[in-house]
Amino acid sequence: MKPTIVKREPVVDEALDQCEARLTEEQIEKVVNEVIDKETGGRLWTYVNTCIHCGLCAEACHWFLSNDRDVSYAPVTKVKDTIWVLLEKKGKVDGAFIKRCSEIAHTECNLCRRCGMYCPFGIDIAYMLLVVRRICAKLGMVPLYLQDTVHSHAATMNQMWVKPDEWIDTLQWQEEEGQGFVPSARLPLEKEGADIMYSVIGPEPKFLAQLLGNITVIMKVAGLDWTMPATAGWDNSNMAMYSGDFEIMARVERLHHETAQRLKVKRIVMGECGHAFRGAEYDGPTWMGWMKPPIPIVHAISFYYDLIKSGKIKIAKKAKGPITVQDPCNVVRNGGLGDKLRYIMNAVCEDFVDVTPNNRYNYCCNAGGGVINVGPPWKKKRVQGNRIKAEQFKRTGAHTIVTPCHNCHSGIEDIVDFYKLGMHVKFFSDILIEAMEIPEHLKPKEE
Amino acid sequence: MSNIESWDWESKEKMLADTAEWKDRFEDVWEPYISSDGEKIASIIKIGEGEFNICVNGNTWEEPFEKMWYSRFSPDGRLTALISKDAEWTMAVDGVALEETYEYIWDTKFSADGKTIVAIVKQDGVYGMLVNGKVWECPVKLESIASHAISPDGNTVAAIAQTVPLGQADLDGFLKGTWSVVVNGKPWNDNFVGIYGLAISNDGKKVAAEYRAAICEYGIVVNGNPWIEKFGCTWEPVFHPDKSDEIIVPVRQAGQWFLAKNGRIVWDKGFFSLLYQTYSPDGNNIAVAVAPQFGKWTVAVNGQPWSVTFGECVQKPCFSPDGRKVAVIAKDSGKWLLVVDGAVLGEGYDNIWQPVFSPDGDKVICKVEKNGKYAVAVNGEIRGKNYEALWNPVISPDGTRAMICGVESGRYYRKVVSLSNI
Structure with missing residues (x-):
């Protein structure tokens, strides 16, 4: 097989460089074969042996399309240059090869699964790259900032090194912020037997606390019985799932689900995040042996759809258009919430302008799959790797992009900035809080 | 349960508070909590802008506070709450705030008899444990406290704490170990990559936890001494009820979960998943939640899984007092x-609380929820009326009666019923 011609600007990631210097070929061979023999099975071999190398997957990949159809970014090339070699050589490779595996799997693939839709055989190419990530993680070959995020999960059970007191203090502060809109709003902590446990991802208390104030108001107006935990287990995000450290992934997911069981709630409603839905709904429960989450998980899109459709939240003043939307891969392509997303967008926007392609076929934001978490060293490559996303948004003529996912939100802000699109990026709850009707009896009294 | 023998097991019914009336008296009334003996019901109440108090059986504390949260009764019946006064936080017990205040305070816990009350505090960026109103003196600065545990007698308090500062994105520093266990203010000698699942033996002499040695390498450390054996993953250790030198732990090897006792695998059978290992009261039997296959959950007693499986999950098993039933x-x-x-006993419910066995094991009673109402179920069947709010029933020490506490039409009742009549 011909070697791939790879042209990349050099990127310095000291974690990868140090790991390459440290690894021995014996360590690599042992870990590769352990993972292949004990953690994979028919699924991997079926995918590897079914692929006819047709390359149709290339057309699906935003990396390939944004980099002038550079074949080194095609999904088939990413597996050819990683897992195929590892299998063929039975793990007899060197540290430089494992480093390149990490660069491909952690920084040039979002595990968005668009390629699987274009494969004539439906091969889940992202799964194979996740196996590569697993091998890399067990060898310690993980980009610096992604590994640091995983260490945060391991130490604090949240993504952002948020300490227990900072979490609770932020909730109490945001309860007061919410009371500025609705004085009787409350953010109930540790309320056993509530209907809903609301969970969020680490960046909300750290950088985007207003979203916690938003939900305090929304829950009150909708008249819902809800709670949030005052213990670890509040963070539904999971970058360990993406580094390949599945033991930490499982520990985080177990705590999240057991916190909901401890609080005896009927359902977990989660904020606007895509990968967190994947971790909490699929990957975490699967590792734990649960067919599905013991307490059902409802993504924010479904939650807001139910509130608006049922009339629990009424829209008083639609947002002025044109406004477009980003379909998060993990809840739209892989979770089927695209139609509900369009329903709520039309409900709150005067002029909702859809993207093309859209829904299940939408392009990834290029931040998901842990790719934004690999941090500043890789940022330039990331934003250049999603030129088609910028072009897609530009075609809509929208002034605002709604992103019901934190990774999408951050990644698209970077794209808007880099390509000078001049658009605002907002969460759905930011739009909803402005558009929703607050009943008279809940409004602040005039002085 | 503290002093359960001295509780009122004679009065058949007491109406102790009209909680519906509280809603007319106060601006907001939060969810109620009751004392272990059922004699008191309390809710945090809002009485004005930035003014909170607590209402106990209709009476409020003398002094209101700027903020209040986490009201909990100690097992000996004292009411605690975390309160803010002049923008500083502390704990109030039966209406009296501690003199010392802190930047923050949280996670109140009690010894079995209620005599020891602990909480985590933070002051000037340093974390510590507040034990009966005094903060530990610790020789190292604690950068954070993740969780804590207290022995039944309250004499041993242990915390999972960050004992070494860590710079941003310092991967090497993290892997050298920044976490340890601090017992009564004294940190263990060694630091670890991670510490989880803290447990204290019933005699308070041993403290055990999971430790993380490397990215995918875990073990158990007891009083600071790690087991020799390491595993791909572990879950929290559990001590034998009487023998503090016996610990059981779920461990993962080659993709399967096993039960290990003091580092050695005890059952030859591996499972897809294994959780919540539980000793019988006499320590002679062990029950665990297991998934023999993916998505099929059951309980294994002494290594033998029940034949019935459940598709979603099972929770922590509990033994009858004589250890014969689970x-x-x-x-x-x-x-x-x-x-x-x-x-399976009875029908399915929207929620079930932890079951309680009668002393002879013949009856198992619990709080259940169905269609938004709560009731007491005996051997799975609802007995008696529905309640708007209900607490898990408590069986009297002689095993003849049950205390049932609940709210009906806004009124809080404490009832004692004969076990044979429900």
């Missing part, structure tokens, strides 16, 4: 089920 809450097809020795 009950567990399971979930299947969206319903919570009460299961005893592999047999």
